[in-house]
């Protein structure tokens with residue numbers, strides 16, 4: 001039996017681990033991880049990853065523990081005293097890859113060569129790159145994010161999330177005096193690179209951010225849903241199934257959970273139980289709908305340029321998904 005796991009992110013690593021643990025040799029296909037985002041992993045997800053991969057991710061070099069979160073939303077401010085781990089996705093997947101190699105050397109192989117996925121008995125599709133014409137994706141908005149490096153005077157070790165005149169922003173410390181700043185806007189045409197500085201100056205960050213540099217090009221962060229989510233011999237997981245608006249803050253957790261459910265579905269298939277595929281599809285769609293509901297709640301009533309459109313398209317998406325999502 002030839003089992004392929006396509007992709008090299010957290011969802012791919014999780015699927016490969018669970019398969020190997022149950023004795024299924026699998027091949028991870030795809031180039032080395034080509035994104036390097038700074039993300040915050042909440043405590044539940046951290047526990048889950050540490051438990052699965054028998055690792056202490058907080059000990060990975062460059063990982064940085066954050067004490068809590070300061071939230072400035074809808075004119076109100078709040079402190080959430082709940083710790084999280086700030087880590088680069090490159091370092092995270094590297095650590096998981098190392099554990100996989102150490103524990104399952106021989107049961108998991110790796111290739112960055114292009115493989116015809118049709119040759120596989122079963123494929124876990126964890127790549128954001130849709131490889132063939134049988135798959136398509138639907139976008140639910142046009143909002144974009146840019147990421148910049150920030151030098152900070154503050155060493156309180158809190159991340160900060162707040163609404164701005166243009167949308168919202170998130171400052172995630174990477175060490176005591178440095179961090180990554182995400183600026184999310186609905187309409188990039190109205191926002192030259194200088195809007196990152198403007199966002200900082202017009203917000204509570206102006207007192208702690210000393211300088212901003214290395215501003216990256218805009219990337220789409222509106223939710224995207226891949227179709228179809230399952231076929232008889234393929235199942236889409238993590239960002240390969242749908243991408244999260246970062247406002248939810250738990251993309252990594254969803255990636256791990258979707259892989260756990262997908263591998264269970266696969267084990268059912270092996271036992272001749274085929275209904276699991278439909279159950280998996282329905283679960284992912286429900287999760288996606290819940291995510292869109294969350295986005296609609298956050299963005300409702302936002303008056304900054306383009307946000308009324310983002311809200312409208314989210315509601316339209318929910319309407320569109322209703323008949324499919326209500327099936328059990």
Ligand SMILES: Cc1cc2nc3c(=O)[nH]c(=O)nc-3n(C[C@H](O)[C@H](O)[C@H](O)COP(=O)(O)OP(=O)(O)OC[C@H]3O[C@@H](n4cnc5c(N)ncnc54)[C@H](O)[C@@H]3O)c2cc1C
Nearest residue numbers: 007008009010011034039040127128238239246250251252
């Ligand atoms: C700006 C931003 C901030 C975020 N902040 C957080 C956060 O704070 N906390 C959190 O939990 N989540 C956050 N997320 C979401 C999180 O990064 C993802 O949900 C998570 O990485 C999903 O893991 P994955 O393995 O499913 O997909 P990914 O990590 O996206 O991996 C997808 C796979 O596709 C491959 N791939 C992509 N493009 C190509 C290509 N052209 N050719 C071949 N292969 C390709 C990649 O190499 C990788 O193997 C954020 C996302 C964004 C965009």
